[in-house]
Amino acid sequence: MTKEYEKLFAAISGHFLTQQLPDNWGDFDDEYLEEWFVECAVHTYEYWDWAQVYAKIAAITETAMELMKGTKS
Numbered sequence: 001m002t003k004e005y006e007k008l009f010a011a012i013s014g015h016f017l018t019q020q021l022p023d024n025w026g027d028f029d030d031e032y033l034e035e036w037f038v039e040c041a042v043h044t045y046e047y048w049d050w051a052q053v054y055a056k057i058a059a060i061t062e063t064a065m066e067l068m069k070g071t072k073s
Contacts, residue, residue: 001026009061016053018042 006026014020017040028036037050045053 005061005065008064009057012057012060012064016042016045016057 007023010021010023010025013025017037019040021036025033025036033054034050037053041048041050041053
């Protein structure tokens with residue numbers, strides 16, 4: 001995972017969580033990351049499994065990274 005990906009993922013997370021993940025979120029262990037997602041889920045996602053929210057953010061991040069690199073039209 002690149003720093004650019006981590007930063008973009010953190011920025012996008014702010015649309016799904018009550019607060020954006022910090023830039024160093026990639027250093028979090030899975031247990032702490034799950035805790036962060038559960039505690040900071042916005043109302044829309046509060047009953048979703050945290051891994052589903054993570055996967056949604058990751059998919060959007062991947063698309064944005066591809067667009068930024070010009071590999072997706």
